[in-house]
Amino acid sequence: TxxxxxxxxxxxxxxxxxxxxxxxxxxxxxxxxxxxxxxxxxxxxxxxxxxxxxxxxxxxxxxxxxxxxxxxxxxxxxxxxxxxxxxxxxxxxxxxxxxxxxxxxxxxxxxxxxxxxxxxxxxxxxxxxxxxxxxxxxxxxxxxxxxxxxxxxxxxxxxxxxxxxxxxxxxxxxxRGDSIARGPIFHNDHNEAEDHAAVALRSDHPTDEHGRKYPGKWKLFFDAQLLRFGVAQPTELYDLVTDPLEQEDRMGESELRSLVTTMTRQALLHRNSGGHRYVAIAPADRLTLLWTPGTTKPVDDQHRFVDLREQTLSAASMDARLIVAANQGSLNVRLTAMRGKDIIEGQEFHLNERGLGVGGGEFGQVDGGEAIVLRFDQDVLVESVAIIAGHGHVGGFYRVAQSAPLAIYCVDDDIDAQDQSGLISDIGVLRAGQPLRLDSSPHYGVEASGRWRLGSITLRVLADDQ
The missing domain is CATH 3.40.720.10 (Alkaline Phosphatase, subunit A)
Known part of the structure; x- marks a missing residue:
């Protein structure tokens, strides 16, 4: 009151x-x-x-x-x-x-x-x-x-x-009164959608990929797949100049198809690179490393999927060296299972349809203070990591090199009556040799521990001058 x-x-x-x-x-x-x-x-x-x-x-x-x-x-x-x-x-x-x-x-x-x-x-x-x-x-x-x-x-x-x-x-x-151009912005949290993770992209006076300009303040809606999985499915389109009350959905207009295509690609680039300022340094080529069954057929010429399950299972220890064919040369990946500061001995990596875990426990997941640590021999921009709870639960933290630990979130455990399956994103640049630690231990030692699997990691290999 x-x-x-x-x-x-x-x-x-x-x-x-x-x-x-x-x-x-x-x-x-x-x-x-x-x-x-x-x-x-x-x-x-x-x-x-x-x-x-x-x-x-x-x-x-x-x-x-x-x-x-x-x-x-x-x-x-x-x-x-x-x-x-x-x-x-x-x-x-x-x-x-x-x-x-x-x-x-x-x-x-x-x-x-x-x-x-x-x-x-x-x-x-x-x-x-x-x-x-x-x-x-x-x-x-x-x-x-x-x-x-x-x-x-x-x-x-x-x-x-x-x-x-x-x-x-x-x-x-x-x-100070000037008119300036800026990149797109995202609006999120849409309780009028079946899945509240739906988002909208706003772009003023955009130009499509063919150089055609579209005067107006355009707003394109996407379903929850963009936020959760980095997959864009546009659903509604409005021009706020002529329709500020958003009453006339223009998705079906054939003359606006090129605009929708351009804004969709723009949404994917900004969402998947980890932020607007990352766009300037993000290479076009993307690489997804998989520990779950699924297609490895390229989505397009700029996005490749690599199945690492066989290489991981054939590793002689819990400190595996994997080789990935990248667009230019190869990328060496070091995959290590740890507890605290020590490499786990006497166990093996465990794989099922939900992803990669550590053998030895009841479910073969990453739990009980276990961690998976990834290192690469080149600088990479880590776009996202898929952590899959399955029969487990949310918890633990991730840490890049010696930076502050951050809570693992957005996994498919039920939170606030909404499906939280999705990706950890905005991880940023990982320099060659630096560790990315995915740990099931309590975040800062006070929260609940996690029990989950590593599903995939999507990254972009940075050139030396980027």
């Missing part, structure tokens, strides 16, 4: 419309009576105004210790925005836009973004002026790169195994 007062200013019951009259409570169709109810929604909005107003007052009334005689507000970046669309508790909550929070339709993620930074040439610092608007496509993940540029600090070097800002684009120029 809202506070009664904040800083001496009334909140509860104090919300007013532009005429100064109390806001009328929204009448829920599910309630037979509204007697005794308060208009909490508008009181919460008013509380937001009160809190933000107190902060702005402080910044205006307080000197900047670095610039005596100038208020803090001059050199403070103030942003007003939201993380998603409104909750689905009123028809008018997201204005005219389709749907609400938890949807990738516009009502689920289109939010206001108001920014001021007078010292940085963002706005003029005059509250009496109306300010400027800019229709550049931006997303909240762009704050990472934008603030990095604002304070003149370089983004992490992805090629050097640094992490951060993989999907972030600086839009500082747009803050």
């Amino acid at each position: 809202p506070d009664d007062k904040i800083g001496g200013k009334a909140v509860t019951g104090a919300s007013r419309n532009v005429s100064g009259n109390p806001m009328a409570a929204w009448k829920s169709p599910k309630r037979k009576s509204q007697a005794g109810t308060q208009d909490l929604r508008h009181d919460f909005i008013h509380e937001n105004d009160v809190v933000l107003g107190r902060l702005i007052d402080y910044l205006q009334q307080t000197d900047d210790p670095r610039r005596p005689g100038h208020p803090l507000i001059d050199n403070t970046i103030v942003i007003f925005t939201s993380d998603n669309g409104a909750e689905r508790n009123a028809d008018y909550a997201t204005g005219p836009f389709r749907s609400a929070k938890g949807s990738v339709y516009e009502g689920g993620h289109r939010v206001p973004f108001i920014v001021a930074w007078p010292q940085g040439d963002v706005g003029d610092g005059d509250a009496s002026t109306t300010g400027e608007t800019n229709d550049t496509l931006i997303a909240l993940q762009d704050l990472y790169a934008t603030l990095s540029e604002a304070v003149n600090v370089a983004l992490p070097d992805l090629r050097d195994r640094e992490k951060g800002g993989e999907d972030s684009t600086s839009v500082l120029a747009a803050w």
Whole structure:
């Protein structure tokens, strides 16, 4: 519930419309009576105004210790925005836009973004002026790169195994009023789909692979296979310039087939390379190493599948050396089963239809503190790793070289009543000889351990100059 007062200013019951009259409570169709109810929604909005107003007052009334005689507000970046669309508790909550929070339709993620930074040439610092608007496509993940540029600090070097800002684009120029071009953005978490992992790709004024331009703000929906498995199946298409309410699905229009094909390939590239900034260093050729039965027929000239089950089973120890024919030469893979710092002795790798495990246990999975460690003799961009729970459960961690361990997630154990089968992605660059450790031990030692198998790993071999 809202506070009664904040800083001496009334909140509860104090919300007013532009005429100064109390806001009328929204009448829920599910309630037979509204007697005794308060208009909490508008009181919460008013509380937001009160809190933000107190902060702005402080910044205006307080000197900047670095610039005596100038208020803090001059050199403070103030942003007003939201993380998603409104909750689905009123028809008018997201204005005219389709749907609400938890949807990738516009009502689920289109939010206001108001920014001021007078010292940085963002706005003029005059509250009496109306300010400027800019229709550049931006997303909240762009704050990472934008603030990095604002304070003149370089983004992490992805090629050097640094992490951060993989999907972030600086839009500082747009803050300053310029029109800029940026790459596509993804919207995810679509509770109106059967599988909520469905996503949408937004691309403004794109050009297809034949050089034809498509004016408009195009939004292409994909089913959950794109997020879970890196396989693109487009389902809906809208142009937000002519159809901002997303009422006219244009997937069936023959003259837009080339646009759909181009955006689909764009979605695959950005999703599977691990982030927008990885696209610049990601080679076109992809290699999937398989420990599950399935086709090894190339999907296209740029994606090959290699079955490593026979090589793995014929290994004389739990520290196997495998050779993979790559597009240029060969790739040597070292596959090791470990517990802690020690190579597991006296056991063998265990394979079934779900993938690779370690023999000796009840199910032959990776469990009980066991780990699978992979090394390559060339630098690679690790696109994704398929961890398959099967009869096991989620748990454990993965670690690249000596970087911080990260939890293993998105496997086919049931979480939040949704199928979580899928891939660990965004792993990044693995330098030649560095270990990628997939460990069933508790993440940071406090969570539940895992019991699963390694299904596959998809990577891109990096050239020396990449």
